[in-house]
Amino acid sequence: AAEDRVRCDGAKCRWGKEAYLNMVRRCNRFITDGESYELCLTNQMCVDEGVPPDPLDLYLTLRASNPAPHAAFLSFRGPACGGGGGGFCVLSSSPERFLRIDRKRVVESKPIKGTRPRGRTEEEDLAIIAELKSAEKDFAENLMIVDLTRNDLGRVCIPGSVSVPKLMHVESYATVHQLVSTVTGTLCGRVTPGDAVRSAFPPGSMTGAPKRRSCELLESLEVGKRGIYSGCIGFFGFGGAVDLNVVIRTIVWTAERMTIGTGGAIVHMSDPAEEYNEMLLKTKAIFAALRRYRASRLPSSNCPIPDRSSPALSPSQGLGQHTKEGRGNSAESTKGLLCDGGRPRGGSAAEKMAWEARKTEV
Numbered sequence: 602a603a604e605d606r607v608r609c610d611g612a613k614c615r616w617g618k619e620a621y622l623n624m625v626r627r628c629n630r631f632i633t634d635g636e637s638y639e640l641c642l643t644n645q646m647c648v649d650e651g652v653p654p655d656p657l658d659l660y661l662t663l664r665a666s667n668p669a670p671h672a673a674f675l676s677f678r679g680p681a682c683g684g685g686g687g688g689f690c691v692l693s694s695s696p697e698r699f700l701r702i703d704r705k706r707v708v709e710s711k712p713i714k715g716t717r718p719r720g721r722t723e724e725e726d727l728a729i730i731a732e733l734k735s736a737e738k739d740f741a742e743n744l745m746i747v748d749l750t751r752n753d754l755g756r757v758c759i760p761g762s763v764s765v766p767k768l769m770h771v772e773s774y775a776t777v778h779q780l781v782s783t784v785t786g787t788l789c790g791r792v793t794p795g796d797a798v799r800s801a802f803p804p805g806s807m808t809g810a811p812k813r814r815s816c817e818l819l820e821s822l823e824v825g826k827r828g829i830y831s832g833c834i835g836f837f838g839f840g841g842a843v844d845l846n847v848v849i850r851t852i853v854w855t856a857e858r859m860t861i862g863t864g865g866a867i868v869h870m871s872d873p874a875e876e877y878n879e880m881l882l883k884t885k886a887i888f889a890a891l892r893r894y895r896a897s898r899l900p901s902s903n904c905p906i907p908d909r910s911s912p913a914l915s916p917s918q919g920l921g922q923h924t925k926e927g928r929g930n931s932a933e934s935t936k937g938l939l940c941d942g943g944r945p946r947g948g949s950a951a952e953k954m955a956w957e958a959r960k961t962e963v
Contacts, residue, residue, distance in 0.1 A: 615646075621876075632869050639742060641867070643862055656690040659854070666890045667694050667887075669693075669850065670698075671698055671846035690853075694886065695851060697713045697847040699801070699802075707786070713806055718776065743769055749812060770782065775886055794837060794843045807831040807849075828862070833848060849863075861887055
């Protein structure tokens, strides 16, 4: 089918509301027919008006307003990447770890399934967290991906070493609460880090279960390519260490436009309208950062402070912890530092990014 590009939260959506609702219904039919247990359906948003000229500035604004433990900035611009002013950049504020392998060959994956918006007060937040922990649909989504991840790791780990030390743990971020599980294991003697990544890729939280058939169904549904979205960013160390994120909550920037991937898991209990709202919710932090960036460029702007109506946890207090003290402190910590469009005054972009890295631990 042709792309159904309509306005959606100020951006052009590959699939508009009605088209997306119909795709959710088609996923439900596939699940009812026994083709899959869970399908991770995605959409793509495109911003082609008012594209920021400096992607690093936008990334620093995003990182200040929505700290994430697996954030990344990649630049593929300049002569080394094709010359001229072309190329692209990846601005990621991902909260999800795909795979980490340490020097003792212990492997860890932390799939995310289950999302809720932040509350306006601590009491609302606590109520939302309690509801998320007890939600049957989200429990089913998360558990199926945990089982899929256990199976992926079981093919490359010592028998009996795969375990789930944390099941359905809530981590809280600037705009959302997430339901996260932790799966670990110890690699077999002859298995290389590359073998482990090959066994688990693509991340199960972005495909569904069973993985191969779900990918085939999603390809027939989504039509357009996901690009780097749903993939991973990270490193392979010479000593055998690996750390890779899942590319979600991410902007792909070019001088002409920006694209943002988003989506959610569909299970038998999924309600199309709720799935559509969740798909939009996952872009909230990115669009809030874009609005903040644009506001800082207005002629009358005077060092805007992050909006307290979208509270963020202070990086110094640790991500994934819901505390009263964590609400809104990131706004205080950035006061006086976010002049010049969300970055420190003076110095080159590289110097400013290095300074920001020292001030904000992600």
